[in-house]
Amino acid sequence: MTRPARRITSTDVAREAGVSRTTVSVVLNDAPGQSIPEETRRRVMEAAERLGYRPHAWARALRSGRSDIALLSVPDLPIGPSISRFVEELATALAAFNLTLVTHLEGAHGRPLPDVCATLGASAVIGFYPFDADTAQALRHAGAAVVLPFAHEDASLWQVGRVQAEHLIGRGHRRIGYAFTADAALRQMADDRLRGVSDACAEAGLEPPVVQTVGLKTSEAALAVGHWKEQAVTGVCAFNDETAFAVLAGVHERGLRCPTDLALVGADDIPTSEVAVPPLTTVAYDLHEIARDHAEAVVAVLTNAQPRRAFSSAHPRVIQRSST
Amino acid sequence: MTRPARRITSTDVAREAGVSRTTVSVVLNDAPGQSIPEETRRRVMEAAERLGYRPHAWARALRSGRSDIALLSVPDLPIGPSISRFVEELATALAAFNLTLVTHLEGAHGRPLPDVCATLGASAVIGFYPFDADTAQALRHAGAAVVLPFAHEDASLWQVGRVQAEHLIGRGHRRIGYAFTADAALRQMADDRLRGVSDACAEAGLEPPVVQTVGLKTSEAALAVGHWKEQAVTGVCAFNDETAFAVLAGVHERGLRCPTDLALVGADDIPTSEVAVPPLTTVAYDLHEIARDHAEAVVAVLTNAQPRRAFSSAHPRVIQRSST
DNA sequence: CTGAAAGCGCTAACAA
DNA sequence: TTGTTAGCGCTTTCAG
Secondary structure, three states: OOOOOOOOOHHHHHHHHOOOHHHHHHHHHOOOOOOOOHHHHHHHHHHHHHHOOOOOHHHHHHHHOOOOEEEEEEOOOOOOHHHHHHHHHHHHHHHOOOOEEEEEEOOOOOOOHHHHHHHHOOOEEEOOOOOOHHHHHHHHHOOOOEEEOOOOOOOOOOOHHHHHHHHHHHOOOOOEEEEEEOOHHHHHHHHHHHHHHHHHHHHOOOOOOEEEEEOOOHHHHHHHHHHHHHOOOOEEEEOOHHHHHHHHHHHHHOOOOOOOOOEEEOOOOOHHHHHOOOOOEEEEOOHHHHHHHHHHHHHHHHOOOOOOOOOOOOOOEEEOOOOO | OOOOOOOOOHHHHHHHHOOOHHHHHHHHOOOOOOOOOHHHHHHHHHHHHHHOOOOOHHHHHHHHOOOOEEEEEEOOOOOOHHHHHHHHHHHHHHHOOOOEEEEEEOOOOOOOHHHHHHHHOOOEEEOOOOOOHHHHHHHHHOOOOEEEOOOOOOOOOOOHHHHHHHHHHHOOOOOEEEEEEOOHHHHHHHHHHHHHHHHHHHHOOOOOOEEEEEOOOHHHHHHHHHHHHHOOOOEEEEOOHHHHHHHHHHHHHOOOOOOOOOEEEOOOOOHHHHHOOOOOEEEEOOOHHHHHHHHHHHHHHHOOOOOOOOOOOOOOEEEOOOOO
16 A cells, blocks of 8 residues: 555656667667657657656666755755745755755764765765865765865855844944843754854944843743843844744833834744734844855856855845844 | 855875775775774774864765655644654654754645655654555655555544544533634644644533634624523534634633633643743643654654554543633 | 676656 | 767675
């Protein structure tokens, strides 16, 4: 009942169409330079269709030395909707080049990425941050022709932190707080965003942001809010919208209100941020462009072309709602 | 810089160890019945180690007719923590049997699952709901030996809807509302959960739930809330926590409060539900057991054994917070 | 105990 | 224009 039916091979199609395997291959792959009479071509196509023929991926890959598989490695647990949207965009962009994207969660007990890459025979591996040299090496060793993001790129792809801070500064805030994530898996990203905030503060001649780690507990958030108030912070950037939700709860817990007592900016524009109370101002960015650029870079390397250029950074923009 | 290094083949190892490819294969796979002198064995192992040899997945699969790849197909957006935890559990459980799990998002524009299965050469495909007959057929045709969940199983794995409704009914509510998701990708799951709610109502001798579709817009939610109040609904089950957040916003918009004016139960226990205002009562479930059972079923079929039994259902439980 | 040889399904030179 | 052949890297009889 769950046993597989025997695979249809190109031999079956050849027999059915009354031609040789070569002809089948040529027709189905649109081999350049070959001219096959329309009649034969049609016969082959029909036979393939009728039999439900699918070229056998392993054999094809073995022969051609390349698979059409791209592997996306996504960081640990709390994956927001923006990421899954990114995955979809990327999958779509890659599909346009006949590449299939699958993702691997870097779970604590999952097997190491290079192993996965090897068993899949992925041609490309894509991560969210550049891999360290050893991992990248291992990945190439495992057969990956492309590993993204390239190490030399600016890791702060999205400048989210900077945009958050500039929004607050532009609205007159002179003492900025930062709600850092408590989730260890998101540290690297959080560091990155915080750096953007710090830069913006420095450039505006302000003190560095007052950083508080805020987990998803109301009590924790309330503590942080108290601390910010003591430090005369008037505007807070949260690592992401989830953290911002916690801050919102902390503000409420203290009997304060946003934005009157504390202005707040989230990041990522998760769907629920619109239905927060009050609706959450946040920073959104278009992953479409990034996904497309990644896809292009992958294809460029796979086809021996030069990667076009460094990635265009998406332009994060503020979604102004009533929390600032 | 991103070009792949030449792959190390078993021939390389054989040469390095001064033996034949056969011996290499026998040693590295612990071929049964063969006894290789310890000395040779060691030489081979060391050579393989030194060269960083990895058996070439495609060739191995082509030869053996089976890959060690399992493919998990996850529905659209809500890559909530519960789901990603499930993925990790599953990956871990499968890894114990030398199977590698990767996941595929059934995005709108992604390529069809059977295609993905075929290009991967996955031996097993796992979904959240039984696939329809055509899809299952296509998957097997694409080479999958196992397709889960089996069609004959009870699809309402988690009984979430039932638990939500029973919670409200147990607290005296006699007219139940249901906040249905606006997300088309989640329809099947939503239908399923709604069915649980309806069943619970019927068994308690109540009218069927008053269903309203609620997107993630405050205005929409406010409308739904108005409708429920008109219909004398006192308790609402939301499809998931995100939808519940919208309902919360709708309640607030109307100047009402939870749970005084309307009780509310979410589902999935996403991290932010704890920091909702008021904190959201929700239904959580443990996917650990399901993951392990799936893994076992996969392995059972792959090794020609009988699947042990139908899956044990996880036991959803209410996380009582102040919205009910 | 080890090596030689066949063949998984496919594609790309080369022949016919 | 089509068919024949070789070989991708691996495992697995079958001889030696």
